[in-house]
Amino acid sequence: MRRRNFITALLGGAVMAHFPATWASTRDVRYFHDMAVPGDQRDSLAREAGWWRGKVSEDAWRILFEEATEPAGSSPLNGEDRKGTFVCAACYLPLFSSDTKYESGTGWPSFWAAYEKHMDTKTDYKAFWPRTEYHCVRCGGHQGHIFDDGPDPTGKRWCNNGLALRFVPEGEALPALRG
Numbered sequence: 001m002r003r004r005n006f007i008t009a010l011l012g013g014a015v016m017a018h019f020p021a022t023w024a025s026t027r028d029v030r031y032f033h034d035m036a037v038p039g040d041q042r043d044s045l046a047r048e049a050g051w052w053r054g055k056v057s058e059d060a061w062r063i064l065f066e067e068a069t070e071p072a073g074s075s076p077l078n079g080e081d082r083k084g085t086f087v088c089a090a091c092y093l094p095l096f097s098s099d100t101k102y103e104s105g106t107g108w109p110s111f112w113a114a115y116e117k118h119m120d121t122k123t124d125y126k127a128f129w130p131r132t133e134y135h136c137v138r139c140g141g142h143q144g145h146i147f148d149d150g151p152d153p154t155g156k157r158w159c160n161n162g163l164a165l166r167f168v169p170e171g172e173a174l175p176a177l178r179g
Contacts, residue, residue: 044137044138044139044140045091045138045139045140045179047139047179049061049065049066049140052064052065052090052139052141053065055090055178056089056090057163059163060089060090060163060164063142063161063163063164064089064090064139064141064142064143064163064164065140065141065142066142067124067126067133067142068142069144069161070108070161070162070163071107072106072107072108073107074107074162075108075109075161075162075163076162077109077162077165077167078107078108078109078162080098080101080109080167081098081101082098082167082169082170083098083099083169083170084098084167084168084169084170084172085097085098085167085168085170085174086098086101086109086111086160086165086166086167086168087165087166087167087168087174087175088136088138088139088141088143088164088165088166089141089163089164089165089166090136090139090141090164090178090179091136091138091139091141091177091178091179092166092174092175092176092177092178093118093136093137093138093139093177094115094118094174095114095115095118095119095136095143095165096111096113096114096115096158096160096165097115098170100112100113100114102150102151104150104157104159106157106159108144108159108160108161108162109159109160109162109165110150110157110158110159110160111157111158111160112150112151112152112153112154112155112156112157112158113154113156113158114134114158117137118136118137118138119134119135119136119137119143120134120135120136120137120140121133121134121135121146122135124145131145131146131147132145132146132147133145133146134146134158138177138179139179141164142161142164143158143160143161143164143165144158144159144160144161144164145159146158146159147159
């Protein structure tokens, strides 16, 4: 009986892998207001992941371009509560406003919304069940995953790796986009 259950579960998983829309949908991802980027430089950069090596720390590079995850509770940005903007650690595209940051209790910086059109999503099966993974739309740097357990008004939790972000306090100029 155990063997039959194992084979049934294996076949069921293989069938479901071909139908990701039934498991996870990126159509209901909600964003914050659109942030103007001079010259609309949100266009994707044609850069190989290796090009970014040396421009960010080795740990940040692994997260951004090999889709690694930092340990929970390890990011100083988790406790960052000042007003400001969170930008991509690689290309400096603004990704989140501090107005959307909240304490989720997960150990990673969490936001209930991102800037509209500044993220791209895909379905990720690395944890054996589908999750919505998001990346900086400009450089493709992996940021984290979106979950449906966030606060109002969106109900979303954008769970981000702190090393994939850089915080710019309010009143300080945003860094020029790089790349």
